[in-house]
Amino acid sequence: MIKVNNDYTSIRINAQRLWNSLIEMAEIGATASGGCNRQTLTDEDKVSRDRFVQNCEQASCSIKVDQMGNIFARRAGRNNDLPPVIAGSHLDTQPTGGKFDGAYGVLAGLEVIKTLNDYGIETDLPIEVVTWTNEEGARFSPAMIGSGVWSGNFELDFAYSRSDKQGKIFGEELEHIAYRGEVAAKAKPITAAFELHIEQGPILETEGLQIGVVSGVQGISWYDLILQGQASHAGPTPMQARRDPFVGLTKIIDRLYELIAQHAPWARVTFGDIKAEPGTRNTVPEQLILSVDIRHPEQSILDDLDTAFRKIVSEESEKVRLTGIIKDEWKAPAVSFDKDCISSVKQAAEQLKYNYKEMFSGAGHDSVYVSQVVSTSMIFIPCKNGLSHNEAEYASPEDIEAGCNVLLHAMLNRAMD
Numbered sequence: 001m002i003k004v005n006n007d008y009t010s011i012r013i014n015a016q017r018l019w020n021s022l023i024e025m026a027e028i029g030a031t032a033s034g035g036c037n038r039q040t041l042t043d044e045d046k047v048s049r050d051r052f053v054q055n056c057e058q059a060s061c062s063i064k065v066d067q068m069g070n071i072f073a074r075r076a077g078r079n080n081d082l083p084p085v086i087a088g089s090h091l092d093t094q095p096t097g098g099k100f101d102g103a104y105g106v107l108a109g110l111e112v113i114k115t116l117n118d119y120g121i122e123t124d125l126p127i128e129v130v131t132w133t134n135e136e137g138a139r140f141s142p143a144m145i146g147s148g149v150w151s152g153n154f155e156l157d158f159a160y161s162r163s164d165k166q167g168k169i170f171g172e173e174l175e176h177i178a179y180r181g182e183v184a185a186k187a188k189p190i191t192a193a194f195e196l197h198i199e200q201g202p203i204l205e206t207e208g209l210q211i212g213v214v215s216g217v218q219g220i221s222w223y224d225l226i227l228q229g230q231a232s233h234a235g236p237t238p239m240q241a242r243r244d245p246f247v248g249l250t251k252i253i254d255r256l257y258e259l260i261a262q263h264a265p266w267a268r269v270t271f272g273d274i275k276a277e278p279g280t281r282n283t284v285p286e287q288l289i290l291s292v293d294i295r296h297p298e299q300s301i302l303d304d305l306d307t308a309f310r311k312i313v314s315e316e317s318e319k320v321r322l323t324g325i326i327k328d329e330w331k332a333p334a335v336s337f338d339k340d341c342i343s344s345v346k347q348a349a350e351q352l353k354y355n356y357k358e359m360f361s362g363a364g365h366d367s368v369y370v371s372q373v374v375s376t377s378m379i380f381i382p383c384k385n386g387l388s389h390n391e392a393e394y395a396s397p398e399d400i401e402a403g404c405n406v407l408l409h410a411m412l413n414r415a416m417d
Contacts, residue, residue: 015401018111026099035391040092040134046177048091065181068146069133077126083189085415088130098393105196106131108404124417132366142330147366187373192414195367196379202386211356212380218297219334228323231286245288251316268295297360299334341377348409
């Protein structure tokens with residue numbers, strides 16, 4: 001046990017231990033290009049969960065798993081009747097994901113507990129680390145569904161009914177990996193929640209800063225754009241006689257890019273997946289299905305973008321004799337985090353003498369839903385070249401350490417009554 005003075009300002013995490021835990025977790029689902037493929041409810045996901053639970057138990061934590069497979073590891077405090085302070089993120093990845101997205105926030109939370117054990121510090125409030133199920137949404141849509149059910153945004157039956165591209169059902173796959181718990185997937189009283197994450201963008205690195213104090217998350221709207229035309233033979237059908245969905249699609253995409261440019265620098269649009277039906281080389285497709293992701297940190301502007309998107313699809317479809325349908329897949333509103341939690345993060349960064357800035361998150365996180373029912377904030381650290389959802393994703397050991405030290409002291413700020 002390490003002795004420490006009563007104000008706790010001198011304590012720091014074990015940086016090498018945290019780095020080792022990240023590298024060891026990255027071995028599960030490791031890809032040939034140095035990343036991770038650990039999609040939710042796969043066998044690799046189960047192995048990562050098993051390892052997390054084992055490590056938490058070794059740190060003297062009690063474990064609870066809820067009906068969505070969300071795992072809560074609890075370190076007791078002096079008064080266990082008080083709501084805990086929690087930290088966490090997710091262990092699932094994209095198919096070609098990196099080592100740090102999600103896993104860093106989970107393992108840093110566990111490192112906070114290990115550090116408190118090292119120093120023999122008993123917090124007044126209990127501390128919990130959580131790993132949320134299916135944050136990425138790479139295999140099962142929508143994203144963040146584990147925290148979404150827990151916070152009351154989705155019904156449990158809706159989550160259980162979701163299917164992947166192979167037709168496998170979420171609820172059945174949760175059973176398959178033996179992480180369908182008995183605890184209700186329902187929000188409970190919590191004093192404060194923190195999520196530590198790599199930025200997934202270039203701002204901190206570009207400005208030479210170590211810490212992002214995240215004050216909110218931009219709103220996200222996911223759609224499926226369906227353009228219906230008429231299937232016809234690629235050879236005999238003249239171009240002018242076709243009802244080709246691609247003709248309408250190119251105009252729609254061009255206009256959407258122009259729309260987003262009008263709302264720079266914060267507006268975003270992404271077309272991440274496309275499917276042509278019937279999907280043969282020598283047939284003009286009857287139907288195209290395109291995923292559309294639109295984002296902005298101000299909800300009023302996001303609503304305006306939604307209206308404009310629908311108008312563009314209607315106008316361009318009519319011009320070329322198509323039927324344009326917009327299917328709302330998922331929406332996460334713009335979020336502002338709790339001022340007291342933000343203040344705890346700022347205070348920790350200042351105390352530790354790390355340079356920082358307040359910023360919005362461009363990506364969705366479980367904290368979006370958690371913040372609707374719990375006082376919440378996030379902490380960012382830089383990632384190399386702003387890359388994430390990429391096997392080349394990287395964060396330096398020094399920044400990994402800095403972010404976790406901020407998490408430690410922000411949690412202590414709220415866990416000492």
